[in-house]
Amino acid sequence: MTATKGLEGIVATTSTISSIVDGVLTYRGYDIDDLAEHASFEEVAYLLWFGKLPNEKELKALQQDLSDYAAIPDELIEQIKLYPKDTNTMAALRSAVSALALYDAEGDDMSREANDKKAIKLQAQLPTIVAAIARIRQGKEPVAPKAGVSISENFLYMLRGEDPDETSIKALDQALVLHADHELNASTFAARVTVATLSDIYSGVTSAIGALKGPLHGGANEAVMKMLNEVGSIDRAQAYIQEKLDNREKIMGFGHRVYKNGDPRAKHLQKMSRELGKMKGDTTLYDMSVLIDETVTNQKGLKPNVDFYSASVYTQLGIEQELFTPIFAISRVSGWTAHILEQYEGNRIIRPRAEYTGMTDQKYVPIELR
Numbered sequence: 001m002t003a004t005k006g007l008e009g010i011v012a013t014t015s016t017i018s019s020i021v022d023g024v025l026t027y028r029g030y031d032i033d034d035l036a037e038h039a040s041f042e043e044v045a046y047l048l049w050f051g052k053l054p055n056e057k058e059l060k061a062l063q064q065d066l067s068d069y070a071a072i073p074d075e076l077i078e079q080i081k082l083y084p085k086d087t088n089t090m091a092a093l094r095s096a097v098s099a100l101a102l103y104d105a106e107g108d109d110m111s112r113e114a115n116d117k118k119a120i121k122l123q124a125q126l127p128t129i130v131a132a133i134a135r136i137r138q139g140k141e142p143v144a145p146k147a148g149v150s151i152s153e154n155f156l157y158m159l160r161g162e163d164p165d166e167t168s169i170k171a172l173d174q175a176l177v178l179h180a181d182h183e184l185n186a187s188t189f190a191a192r193v194t195v196a197t198l199s200d201i202y203s204g205v206t207s208a209i210g211a212l213k214g215p216l217h218g219g220a221n222e223a224v225m226k227m228l229n230e231v232g233s234i235d236r237a238q239a240y241i242q243e244k245l246d247n248r249e250k251i252m253g254f255g256h257r258v259y260k261n262g263d264p265r266a267k268h269l270q271k272m273s274r275e276l277g278k279m280k281g282d283t284t285l286y287d288m289s290v291l292i293d294e295t296v297t298n299q300k301g302l303k304p305n306v307d308f309y310s311a312s313v314y315t316q317l318g319i320e321q322e323l324f325t326p327i328f329a330i331s332r333v334s335g336w337t338a339h340i341l342e343q344y345e346g347n348r349i350i351r352p353r354a355e356y357t358g359m360t361d362q363k364y365v366p367i368e369l370r
């Protein structure tokens with residue numbers, strides 16, 4: 001038995017949800033470029049869960065369900081108020097989603113019908129939780145969700161406490177489409193491993209949030225913003241990157257386990273970042289990002305992944321750095337739950353082997369003789 005570090009290249013399951021073939025990402029057979037251009041996030045979530053794009057009636061019904069389920073229990077809001085104000089927002093989200101299960105009477109109902117409903121509930125409630133965490137951290141009262149608006153609009157409304165502008169809603173919606181699913185990434189794998197024991201959907205999503213938090217995965221978008229702030233000005237960018245590379249440090253937002261010639265999602269976020277900068281009349285953040293991109297590509301041959309340009313997009317939307325990874329979770333919960341439902345359908349416990357490289361032939365020595 002020989003271990004493959006990081007399970008690189010190991011095919012661990014079959015799936016009909018999303019695929020990456022020759023650098024092309026598809027959700028249920030639809031190219032991400034096509035979806036990013038034309039689909040709303042709600043259409044994409046429906047596609048991931050139910051395997052087809054919704055017709056008008058189906059989309060309306062989903063929007064109604066998402067609206068109906070968006071409020072979170074008062075008890076949960078009271079709990080969030082007790083979290084330390086300076087706690088990591090992903091840690092807060094992980095705790096809150098875990099706690100959410102306590103208030104769902106159908107939490108352990110393993111019927112397909114109940115799990116479909118819980119997938120939609122989780123999708124509806126995550127934005128409300130993230131907005132509540134953000135406002136409570138700022139010493140403000142959470143804003144209740146608004147009925148009859150999209151997830152993007154509702155999230156920005158709950159975050160800001162006022163109606164958002166169309167540009168922000170559209171940009172966020174496209175970002176959510178781009179982040180919705182990604183084959184067997186680490187957090188989705190974590191979700192599938194958890195529910196393959198026939199544990200519940202909340203446990204699966206809680207595991208996934210924990211995995212997404214790390215800077216080698218979803219946490220990279222916050223790390224990118226930290227880097228952009230450290231760089232500070234465009235004239236420092238090249239030297240900053242060079243020093244990091246000389247010290248063999250990783251540049252956040254670059255590289256990918258699967259894409260070796262570039263992440264197809266990055267170009268959409270780059271375009272969005274450029275357009276938002278132009279609209280604001282200040283492209284400093286975008287220009288700095290492009291120079292870093294060119295430097296890393298030239299020096300290391302590494303291309304930006306989905307996390308790189310999303311940092312400047314969210315910042316230009318006025319969103320604080322600590323919310324970047326939670327926003328990733330708001331989108332990815334659609335993919336996580338689709339994978340959880342798929343895992344339940346053809347379940348077998350996921351239990352690989354480890355190649356043992358430790359000591360052998362040890363004999364027990366009584367404690368007084370050690």
Ligand SMILES: CC(=O)SCCNC(=O)CCNC(=O)[C@H](O)C(C)(C)COP(=O)(O)OP(=O)(O)OC[C@H]1O[C@@H](n2cnc3c(N)ncnc32)[C@H](O)[C@@H]1OP(=O)(O)O
Nearest residue numbers: 215216217218220249250251252253254255256257305307
């Ligand atoms: C949504 C997402 O999860 S997208 C990924 C988000 N994560 C990041 O942006 C963090 C930075 N990137 C990385 O850490 C990695 O590229 C990962 C985690 C994405 C992929 O990891 P792996 O497939 O295991 O690649 P691995 O880390 O082995 O890299 C291969 C080589 O490229 C180098 N490398 C990879 N990424 C980077 C980077 N961002 N900066 C500098 N060097 C890098 C490694 O040091 C390694 O070099 P070596 O062979 O000389 O040791």
Ligand SMILES: O=C([O-])CC(=O)C(=O)O
Nearest residue numbers: 181182184185186257306
């Ligand atoms: O697939 C991966 O390893 C990471 C990634 O890009 C994602 O989850 O979107």
